[in-house]
Amino acid sequence: MATYQNTTQITVRWRNSGEERSVSVDSLYRKSLEFLELYANADLTSEKFLALIGEGGARQRFARLIEACGYEDDPAGFFGALLPELAAGKSGPKRINGIILPYRYLMALLELLIPQKGFVSIGDVDQLVAKTNLMVPEAARTELQKVIETYPVRLSYHTIRQMLLSPDVAYQYMPFVEELDPVGHTNTWIGQFHQGLLEQMYQNRVIFLLNMSCPVYCRFCFRKHKESRNEKNPTVEDVNRAIAHVEKSPSIKEIVLTGGDPFLNRSNMAAAIDGLMGIDHVQSLRLATRSLAYYPELFLGKGEWYLNYLKQKNLELQLHGKRMEIATHFIHPDEVSPESLGIITELVKSGIAVYVQTPFLQHCNDTGPELQKLFRLLRGAGAEMHYIYIPCSPIHGNSVYWSPLSDGIDIAEYLRAHLSDRSVPKICTATPIGKMEWYTSGWAVEQVEGQENFIWIRTPYTPDYFKSFAPMASKLPNIRVNEEGTLDIQYMAKIGKASYFLGSRPLRIKKTTLPLSIPDKLQLPAASALLGSQQIVKGGSAALSRVHETRVELQSDVTEADIDYIRSDTLISDVIIRTSSLLAEELHEISSLIGKIGTIDHVNAVRISLPEVNYAPESISPAMIQHLASCNRLTVSNPLRLEIETWFINANQITEMHSALVRRLNNKGITVYANTPLLGEINDNPDEIYNLTYAYRRAGIEFHHLYVAGHPIQKAWNEKHPIDMYDVVDIASKIRREGSGREGPRYILQTPLGDVYYGLTSSFIHGGGDIRVKLDSYDLPYFKALDSSYTLPKDVFIDDGKPVIPMPGLVSSTNFPV
Ligand code: SF4
Numbered sequence: 001m002a003t004y005q006n007t008t009q010i011t012v013r014w015r016n017s018g019e020e021r022s023v024s025v026d027s028l029y030r031k032s033l034e035f036l037e038l039y040a041n042a043d044l045t046s047e048k049f050l051a052l053i054g055e056g057g058a059r060q061r062f063a064r065l066i067e068a069c070g071y072e073d074d075p076a077g078f079f080g081a082l083l084p085e086l087a088a089g090k091s092g093p094k095r096i097n098g099i100i101l102p103y104r105y106l107m108a109l110l111e112l113l114i115p116q117k118g119f120v121s122i123g124d125v126d127q128l129v130a131k132t133n134l135m136v137p138e139a140a141r142t143e144l145q146k147v148i149e150t151y152p153v154r155l156s157y158h159t160i161r162q163m164l165l166s167p168d169v170a171y172q173y174m175p176f177v178e179e180l181d182p183v184g185h186t187n188t189w190i191g192q193f194h195q196g197l198l199e200q201m202y203q204n205r206v207i208f209l210l211n212m213s214c215p216v217y218c219r220f221c222f223r224k225h226k227e228s229r230n231e232k233n234p235t236v237e238d239v240n241r242a243i244a245h246v247e248k249s250p251s252i253k254e255i256v257l258t259g260g261d262p263f264l265n266r267s268n269m270a271a272a273i274d275g276l277m278g279i280d281h282v283q284s285l286r287l288a289t290r291s292l293a294y295y296p297e298l299f300l301g302k303g304e305w306y307l308n309y310l311k312q313k314n315l316e317l318q319l320h321g322k323r324m325e326i327a328t329h330f331i332h333p334d335e336v337s338p339e340s341l342g343i344i345t346e347l348v349k350s351g352i353a354v355y356v357q358t359p360f361l362q363h364c365n366d367t368g369p370e371l372q373k374l375f376r377l378l379r380g381a382g383a384e385m386h387y388i389y390i391p392c393s394p395i396h397g398n399s400v401y402w403s404p405l406s407d408g409i410d411i412a413e414y415l416r417a418h419l420s421d422r423s424v425p426k427i428c429t430a431t432p433i434g435k436m437e438w439y440t441s442g443w444a445v446e447q448v449e450g451q452e453n454f455i456w457i458r459t460p461y462t463p464d465y466f467k468s469f470a471p472m473a474s475k476l477p478n479i480r481v482n483e484e485g486t487l488d489i490q491y492m493a494k495i496g497k498a499s500y501f502l503g504s505r506p507l508r509i510k511k512t513t514l515p516l517s518i519p520d521k522l523q524l525p526a527a528s529a530l531l532g533s534q535q536i537v538k539g540g541s542a543a544l545s546r547v548h549e550t551r552v553e554l555q556s557d558v559t560e561a562d563i564d565y566i567r568s569d570t571l572i573s574d575v576i577i578r579t580s581s582l583l584a585e586e587l588h589e590i591s592s593l594i595g596k597i598g599t600i601d602h603v604n605a606v607r608i609s610l611p612e613v614n615y616a617p618e619s620i621s622p623a624m625i626q627h628l629a630s631c632n633r634l635t636v637s638n639p640l641r642l643e644i645e646t647w648f649i650n651a652n653q654i655t656e657m658h659s660a661l662v663r664r665l666n667n668k669g670i671t672v673y674a675n676t677p678l679l680g681e682i683n684d685n686p687d688e689i690y691n692l693t694y695a696y697r698r699a700g701i702e703f704h705h706l707y708v709a710g711h712p713i714q715k716a717w718n719e720k721h722p723i724d725m726y727d728v729v730d731i732a733s734k735i736r737r738e739g740s741g742r743e744g745p746r747y748i749l750q751t752p753l754g755d756v757y758y759g760l761t762s763s764f765i766h767g768g769g770d771i772r773v774k775l776d777s778y779d780l781p782y783f784k785a786l787d788s789s790y791t792l793p794k795d796v797f798i799d800d801g802k803p804v805i806p807m808p809g810l811v812s813s814t815n816f817p818v
Contacts, residue, residue: 004029006076012113014133016089023083023112025076033058035108036065039338041601041638043377045102047570052099069096086110089133091167103165103334110161117297119215122153132160134174143177151179151397152229154217156295158337166334171364172218173294179219179397183453185492193470197234198242200469201434205254205740208242208272210234211265215295220361220401222393223260236271243275250281251468254740256327258288263298263306273313277320283698284740285317288327292354296339307343311350318351318663323700325353325742327386332365333373338636341381345634348382351667355384355742358425359392360411362403368414375415375423376573380604380639382669384702385425386742387435394492404496405429405455409438409760416761417777420550420574420605422643422673422704426746427760431489433473434461439759439818440732440747443502445482448490455495456480456488458504460733463487483507486733505816508726516681518649519717532578532609534712536754537787540565548754549786553578556589563596570602576645578609583620587627594631598640605641606631613646613672614653617661629668643671645704650683651695659699666700673702676745677711678728680721680809686734693735697743706731708758709810710750718809725771725812728758751805752793753778759818765804766815773807774799 006025013020037058042050052068053061063073071078078096085094086106093100122128125141125148132155136144153175155163163170193200200206212231217224246252257272259265269287276282287310291298299306314324326347330336344354356378358365365371375385390408392401408427415424427438436442441460448454462485463474478490482504495501533547540546540562543555551574552566566572575597579586594606608628612619632642644665648654662672674696678684683692689706696703707714708728728747735744747758756762756775765772779801783790796803 004075008076010076010080010083012083012087014087014089016135017130017133019130019133021087021113025079027112028079028109029062029075031108031112032062032065032105035105036061039104039637042570043380043604044104044338044637049100049102065099069099071096082109083113086113086164087133089135089164091134091163091165091170094165104338106165107161107337110164114157114161116157117301119154119156119295122148122155124148128153128175131155132163132174134163134170140177143180144175147175147177147179147397150226151175151219151224152217152226154213154215156216156297158296158339159216159294162334162337166332168332168334168364168370172220172331172361173216175219176400178400181399182396183399184394184396195245196238196241198245200252202741203251203465203469203738205256206242206246206252207256207258208239208262209259210239210257210262210268210272211259213264214259214261215264215291215298218290220359220392220398222395224395224397233265234268236267239268239271240275243272243279246276246282247279253281254284254286254742255282256286256288258327261289261291261298262287263289263291273317277317277322282322284323284325284742286325286327286742290329292326292328292340292343293330293335296337296343299343300339304346307346310347310352314350314352318667323353325355327355327357328383329357329359330374330378331358331361333370333377336374336377341377341636344378344381344383345636345639345669348671349634349669351663351669353384353666353671354382355386356425357387357389358385359401360388360390360403360408361392361401362407364401366403366407366411368411368418371411371415372419375419375425376604379420379423380641381636382634382639382641382671384671385423387428388425390427390429390438391493393430402493404494405444406496406500409500412438412757412760413777416755416757417782418549418571421548421746421755422574422605422607424746426744429457429491429493431457431459431491433459433466433476433479433487433489435736435741436460437732437736437744439757440729441736443759443818444495444500445488445504446501447495451490453494454490454492455501457491458482458502459487459489460737461487462737465737502817505726505729506814508813518679518682532576533750533755534752536752537783537790539787546786547576549782550574551576554593555579556581556586556593558593563600566597566603567600573603574605574607575603576607576609580611582612582616583610583624587624591627591631594640594642598631598633601638604639605643607643607645609645611646613644613658613661614648617655617657620661622664625664625668625670628665628670632668632670634669641671642669643673646672646674646701647676648674648692648696649676649679650688651691654692654695654699654701658701662700671702672700673704675705675707676703677707677713678709678718678723678731679714680718680723682717682721684723684727684731686727686731689731690734690738693739693743693745697740703743703745705748705755706745707748707750709807714809722809722811725764725810725816725818726814729818749773749807749810751775751807753783753796753803753805764807764812764817766812769811771807771810771812772804773810774802774804776802778803 008025009022011022066078197209436459442458445456466473482488484505532553535545543558544562545553553576633640761777763774796805
């Protein structure tokens, strides 16, 4: 086929800034082919777009695209029609001949029209229009100028390109006049220990503020005031003083290196990593940056300098027995670029975990499908989804982003039903005295009397907790000690639904049972194969169980019909392979099965449940790990992420051998996660689970599910040794209070209709000595959509459209709702 050549320049004039820009048809054509070849898949474009361009190479697909747009064999005509659309300066989707062009494709073309790199501070409205090419209404100019002077504006060229196409990105970074609304706090931080660049809010970890500015300023930032933006940066001497403080404080195990963006200050970053590396009691460094989303060039520029630096430092930290993690924020799927996915995959493949936190912003990411898309994209690249923060910071100028707490809580119902269980973050509120997770370590108690904008939130923290490092924190006027002895704090938010106020938990007379030893039958390797979920609808052969809309569990001896079943249902994203055999015995079957699954684009994760990881870690050799790594496809386009599932009951079972194995797997980009059942009188107390949580984190294992009740192993044991709901809240409170914040599990109830999050996507019906649970994520149409012949099990009834089911093995010593 002849090479297409057309050196004609197309010149466009940006409507709002008046600037002119020329670009050749050739370069637009080549960029189009590159995009279609590398990124034309359902996740990065859409099913509809894929149907339009059909199969084949980039040239054929481009030809079909421009033909559908009315420009058959006429690339110059196509680009000549498209470029004025891009230059129109109105954020939103772009259409040619009614065809909506994919957002990420247009982003690629905009890189030719706006090729600048770096970031720019905006001083006035004229400059804002000149740089962004977006429209500012004449009537808003004066007020907008005040906003820019009060809350500084800074944008990267990456975000400028994104904002031209995505209103949801523009909503996060373009200043707006409602920021002048005076409602809200000046800052959201109170009572913590401060010393130079070091702040301490929790006993076991501190944050270092290494750099006070960011390359882009989010409008919803809790540091949005000019005074915060203009703070002087700390020096290397300040960093060394903070390191000396950590050295003298053996209770500090984790350090969060943050700012602003700490990566903007290389000397402080290097001083902090190198200095903390030598302190024995420091276990983890967490490096916080949002640049993966809004300024990926920071990691990719200068020959990927920062990426290479992080890989090198991670290896050095590992040699000192420490781990590195990257904490980042993504809010909307439109922020996810091939560049950001590429950075995540590179980090994860090098053994650096990347975890994602997501502020919940009204009118931006407050619907289930948006978040579902966001988390699916990030999970495929290897990221861990950690928290959704509800609501966004109650700070001045942020009120447009606030939504009632009930909106954020309810979003979990959708995500639990329609997203892989490994991709759903926990729902968290960051109160001024520390974070709480909804319905396990905290809840809304009641309205603050006479103050319609404030509610009381129960937290897991106690007055004693702060004594050693921030004694002022428990003496603040807006907190109170509740009946059970933890602190409630006044928090600025609307509850949304009054029924979400749960009141105070009564004090329980302390239970004093000691842990029993683990019965032999529960230590049997075969039991681990039971740590799966129950089939909810029929599908495939006996070797395939449909356990969720997004998930099937397989034995390694599945049939071709089973593979066809997975292929035919685009909702399935996760396949779990369960085996009770040794890896050496089934490596061939497992890798051939992964090979077949790898041809199904909508599946982006394969999870192998391997009992051997628990009871014979030494038998998994480096060669076997290398082989597994070859099945792990952490890529930007059509990824197939490989994870290993394991389980432990208590901390004593986790040895150095397990840590060494997990480190080797992690360094190949293979995540290891664990599920644990709560067993009455064995591990159902805060200390046992706290120790297990700590041991998991030390070993590099993600603690995924803590099964509270309903699991087959629990049914056999907990009927005689039931779990008290009071203990569940006590366990979660201790882990949130005393753990690292990163290590807590999701608290799960397993039922024949699917798993639900304890209290968050379920509600409890007390009475008659039994606990029944209402499954808030599911309804009959959900199951009928998976299997039209579906009927509810006999002991299930429907209340208000939701199934209610008995929860054996769970009791409550009070009538408190959770
Ligand atoms: S990245 Fe974080 S600190 Fe920086 S502006 Fe955004 S919210 Fe604020």
